[in-house]
Amino acid sequence: MSAPINIQPTPEGGEPIPVLACNALSPEDESALARAICELRRSSLAMRLTSLIGRQMGNIGLILPPSLAEAVNRSAESAIRGAMAVALRSLSGASIRDRRRLHKSVATLAGAAGGAFGLAGLPVELPFTTTVMLRSIADIAQGEGEDLTDPDVALACLEVFALGDEVNPSGMPTQGGGLETGYFAVRLVLAKSISESARYFLDRGFSEQAAPLLVRLIAQISARFGVVVSQKVAAQSVPLIGAASGAAINYAFVDHFQALARGHFTVRRLERTYGAALVRAEFDRLVRQA
Numbered sequence: 001m002s003a004p005i006n007i008q009p010t011p012e013g014g015e016p017i018p019v020l021a022c023n024a025l026s027p028e029d030e031s032a033l034a035r036a037i038c039e040l041r042r043s044s045l046a047m048r049l050t051s052l053i054g055r056q057m058g059n060i061g062l063i064l065p066p067s068l069a070e071a072v073n074r075s076a077e078s079a080i081r082g083a084m085a086v087a088l089r090s091l092s093g094a095s096i097r098d099r100r101r102l103h104k105s106v107a108t109l110a111g112a113a114g115g116a117f118g119l120a121g122l123p124v125e126l127p128f129t130t131t132v133m134l135r136s137i138a139d140i141a142q143g144e145g146e147d148l149t150d151p152d153v154a155l156a157c158l159e160v161f162a163l164g165d166e167v168n169p170s171g172m173p174t175q176g177g178g179l180e181t182g183y184f185a186v187r188l189v190l191a192k193s194i195s196e197s198a199r200y201f202l203d204r205g206f207s208e209q210a211a212p213l214l215v216r217l218i219a220q221i222s223a224r225f226g227v228v229v230s231q232k233v234a235a236q237s238v239p240l241i242g243a244a245s246g247a248a249i250n251y252a253f254v255d256h257f258q259a260l261a262r263g264h265f266t267v268r269r270l271e272r273t274y275g276a277a278l279v280r281a282e283f284d285r286l287v288r289q290a
Helices: 027-040 045-053 066-089 100-143 151-163 179-204 212-236 243-274 276-289
Strands: 005-008 017-020
Touching: 027 243, 027 276, 045 212, 045 243, 066 100, 066 151, 066 212, 100 151, 100 212, 100 243, 151 179, 151 212, 151 243, 179 212, 212 243, 243 276
Parallel strands: none
Antiparallel strands: 005 017
């Protein structure tokens, strides 16, 4: 006999969807959730870059002068704005082939170019790399059963860029702590903006992208994305960074967000099957066990 079906709302407050009426994940899905937690709890990009570049990094992400930090934030917002346009226009309409390795290779080459040109290349390199990462995130989303023609899914792909690093109330990046509240807290903060934006695009199409609710969503995502970009820029600003190191930095940058996407869309897939409440309870239980 098949399990009974209940109707529950989506985690982002969208249309109700059917979920299995059960009180435990299957062994396979419990293992998938455990892997997702590992992906979401990976070392911060700052720690990975410090290991990659060495002690020269110092307090990575905290050493940018105000003028450079402002330029980084502008570049991050521009990159997210461009990625949103790609997500809502070109991702919708056709399935995407799994080209994650290709995307990582292309972004690595962009990082090599960025390392060769230094920080002056950031306004060009970052939007390009962000768009390449978005394509890879969409691959992962599609692999977990997401429908890329749904604006909510396209915006969920962008949501990954806000998951890059935990940020405590003082605004300083942390290093892996508090995920059991941090991951869901970020989603909760963005949920209303994503839901409203998805309804906007369903009603009006993909024009008028200067709508206030879209401006708010871009600002919310780019503020958190900018924290991770600052770490990347800090790494690239270390003396003697060249093309090879720039490529390695971008490889770590892309790999970081691919891992977050794998964790994020696994959680979303399980929520569609079991409901958000059960998945959250199992998520917290597994984190406590770990």
